[in-house]
Amino acid sequence: MIKRRKLVELFFVSLMKVATFIVVGSLFYIIITIFIKGLPAINLAMLIQTPKGGYYLGKEGGILNAILGSLLLGISSSLLALMISLPIVFYLNIYLKKASRFALIIRFSFDVLFGIPSIVYGAFGFTLMMFMGIQASLLAAIITVALLILPIMTRSMDEILKTVPFELKEISYALGATKLETSLKVILRQTFPGILTAFLISFGRGISDAASVLFTAGFTDLLPYSLFKPVATLPLAIFFQLATPFPEVQQRGYAAALVLTIIILIVSIGSRISLKKFTRQVLK
Amino acid sequence: MEAKSHIKVRNLNVYYGSAHILKDITIDIPEKKITAIIGPSGCGKTTLLKCFNRLIDLQDNVMLTGQVFVDDTDIFDNSTEVIQLRKKMGLLFQKPQILPMSIYDNVAYGPRIHGLKNNKKLSEIVQHYLQEVSLWEEVKDRLHDSAARLSVGQQQRLCLARGLANEPEIVLGDEPTYALDPISAEKIEKKFLELRKNYTIVLVTHILRQAKRLADYVVFLYLGNLIEQGPAEEVFSNPRDSKTQSYLSGQFITSA
Numbered sequence A: 001m002i003k004r005r006k007l008v009e010l011f012f013v014s015l016m017k018v019a020t021f022i023v024v025g026s027l028f029y030i031i032i033t034i035f036i037k038g039l040p041a042i043n044l045a046m047l048i049q050t051p052k053g054g055y056y057l058g059k060e061g062g063i064l065n066a067i068l069g070s071l072l073l074g075i076s077s078s079l080l081a082l083m084i085s086l087p088i089v090f091y092l093n094i095y096l097k098k099a100s101r102f103a104l105i106i107r108f109s110f111d112v113l114f115g116i117p118s119i120v121y122g123a124f125g126f127t128l129m130m131f132m133g134i135q136a137s138l139l140a141a142i143i144t145v146a147l148l149i150l151p152i153m154t155r156s157m158d159e160i161l162k163t164v165p166f167e168l169k170e171i172s173y174a175l176g177a178t179k180l181e182t183s184l185k186v187i188l189r190q191t192f193p194g195i196l197t198a199f200l201i202s203f204g205r206g207i208s209d210a211a212s213v214l215f216t217a218g219f220t221d222l223l224p225y226s227l228f229k230p231v232a233t234l235p236l237a238i239f240f241q242l243a244t245p246f247p248e249v250q251q252r253g254y255a256a257a258l259v260l261t262i263i264i265l266i267v268s269i270g271s272r273i274s275l276k277k278f279t280r281q282v283l284k
Numbered sequence B: 001m002e003a004k005s006h007i008k009v010r011n012l013n014v015y016y017g018s019a020h021i022l023k024d025i026t027i028d029i030p031e032k033k034i035t036a037i038i039g040p041s042g043c044g045k046t047t048l049l050k051c052f053n054r055l056i057d058l059q060d061n062v063m064l065t066g067q068v069f070v071d072d073t074d075i076f077d078n079s080t081e082v083i084q085l086r087k088k089m090g091l092l093f094q095k096p097q098i099l100p101m102s103i104y105d106n107v108a109y110g111p112r113i114h115g116l117k118n119n120k121k122l123s124e125i126v127q128h129y130l131q132e133v134s135l136w137e138e139v140k141d142r143l144h145d146s147a148a149r150l151s152v153g154q155q156q157r158l159c160l161a162r163g164l165a166n167e168p169e170i171v172l173g174d175e176p177t178y179a180l181d182p183i184s185a186e187k188i189e190k191k192f193l194e195l196r197k198n199y200t201i202v203l204v205t206h207i208l209r210q211a212k213r214l215a216d217y218v219v220f221l222y223l224g225n226l227i228e229q230g231p232a233e234e235v236f237s238n239p240r241d242s243k244t245q246s247y248l249s250g251q252f253i254t255s256a
């Protein structure tokens, strides 16, 4: 009997290990593939130059336009999404009661938005663009990507705010604080590490999405210089280069993918490190 | 001992949904005395306490009838400023609930939100109330460290200091020594006895001996009913109700 229970235990632990291995393994497989294919083509010129004529046919130049464009787009859209998410999650968790029907509807809406494919956001952004009478531009891309990452950001921040102990809110109110004071001085502090993580996850998602910027950002060989002009982005630079029939250009596509991956790795690792600093005062 | 009553509860009923939690409670809590609220688990002690500073407002589908007067103003009246009401009362929980900030900022939290900006004054207040709860010597060198690193006993004294820094008139304690070791508990008890000179204290407790040591006035709740209230000597030495007798002697309460 005991032997059987031990076998069952062993079986399920092995299953868990296999599942974990699949996740970690695929991450490393992807990263290694990109490194192997991209590393030979990467060079300094690529990082500090804009494409010269015929770059996509294998001539001189670099993808600084796309690197800067993506960073600018990623940061601005995450900040825009943050300005919308924060009020929503605080409203949901501090102002509405737990059993509120309105809160239920809001959360359900975000779950639905969460599941909508990014190409649909791209198409929506495109119609919005038409409606507003602007062309494919940094601004249109920022709005579209912000909409794309809004559900991710909101839902993950919502989960984080839900973990705040009820007593912590109670004690702040008991001292005579208003809900706003409690939100800003207590809850924000307590949840800051989690909110930062949610922000960075959304940033990673926003900077790397291709479908949503396909129609809305356009593409250009120029460095970003105006909100109202098209902007180059890394996902599209990767897409265009991989789609060419020339092996050396395809390799540059992998190099661009490597750059994007490294940006995201730096952001995640940097956030891990900075989180340590912010968790000092947080209650466990 | 004809003391003025500081909190008057009149025919208070509390319902959570359809559950009738507090049933027609009428109590007079005397000023500058320690009132102990005793009774078995689930009888509504915490609920009653949360009515006093209207933390009960935060609960989902709760319904109240009746009145509570603090300093003769009806606290459920629309014109009552709930912030002012809460400022009047310091609250201690079963488990010390510190705020996620430094020791200093914990004590300064109340004064700051109520508008005090002068750093010199704030420092004086922090020092004064930390001394008041005998915590100053232990923490004066690490005021700007996170309060989360204090021991549980120290945290509870910090919570008391934080409450007092708000200059309340009333101190509410919901089993404030529950999570503490005997020595820390004794420190809190002693502090309560000192505070009685200046504050009205309402203390929810499970520990009968603690109630006997501290209380001037006793309120006994059972299943949401007020069974008995009166001066501590009377209730403890000569309980009128048979349920109180059984509870005080540690027996099961049989007659419902």
Ligand SMILES: Nc1ncnc2c1ncn2[C@@H]1O[C@H](COP(=O)(O)OP(=O)(O)OP(=O)(O)O)[C@@H](O)[C@H]1O
Pocket: B016, B019, B021, B040, B041, B042, B043, B044, B045, B046, B047, B048, B059, B060
């Ligand atoms: N938010 C709530 N919703 C529904 N019922 C509740 C809620 N809070 C408390 N109750 C119920 O109200 C009753 C009284 O609870 P209360 O916490 O006031 O008891 P208590 O006397 O403080 O008990 P204890 O000594 O265990 O702390 C209990 O039966 C409890 O289940």
Ligand SMILES: [Mg+2]
Pocket: B045, B046, B047, B174
């Ligand atoms: Mg209780």
